Amino acid sequence: MTAALRSTAVATTVACLVVACGCVTTWSRPEGELAAQKPELHAGCSEPVHQPRPEYKTRVTVDQLAEAIRKVAPEYPKTAMEAGIEGMVVVAALVCEHGHVVDTRIVKSIPMLDAAAVAAVQQWTYQPALASRKPVPCWVEAPVMFRLH
Numbered sequence: 001m002t003a004a005l006r007s008t009a010v011a012t013t014v015a016c017l018v019v020a021c022g023c024v025t026t027w028s029r030p031e032g033e034l035a036a037q038k039p040e041l042h043a044g045c046s047e048p049v050h051q052p053r054p055e056y057k058t059r060v061t062v063d064q065l066a067e068a069i070r071k072v073a074p075e076y077p078k079t080a081m082e083a084g085i086e087g088m089v090v091v092a093a094l095v096c097e098h099g100h101v102v103d104t105r106i107v108k109s110i111p112m113l114d115a116a117a118v119a120a121v122q123q124w125t126y127q128p129a130l131a132s133r134k135p136v137p138c139w140v141e142a143p144v145m146f147r148l149h
Ligand SMILES: [Zn+2]
Pocket: 045, 046, 047, 050, 096, 097, 098, 099, 100
């Protein structure tokens, strides 16, 4: 069992290194500093400089996980409301070192509610994760509840 855990850790480290290398090559012609960067690096955050993002499902060792300090309730889609669809959508959110949600994935899906859940979580504000007392980007899970009554 210990051996299995160890091999998982090794695989994760390798994935991390690959991601770090890939990020260095994202610059193109500098026509105005911000315009030259890949737009998805900045989705949800206006800070111009970011650390390399951990790929989804990559485990990053942190001392403290990112914590939501401001949540925005989702807008209930009318079609889902009429169909009587409710429940919990779990969104994985990449929280950058400034505390903003810069990428998302659906972890637990309710097809008619996923888009509304993601739109809400993108507006959440976080206290960023800390590693060695420094803020770092980190994936966290954000559960979004949809209740009809
Ligand atoms: Zn940021």
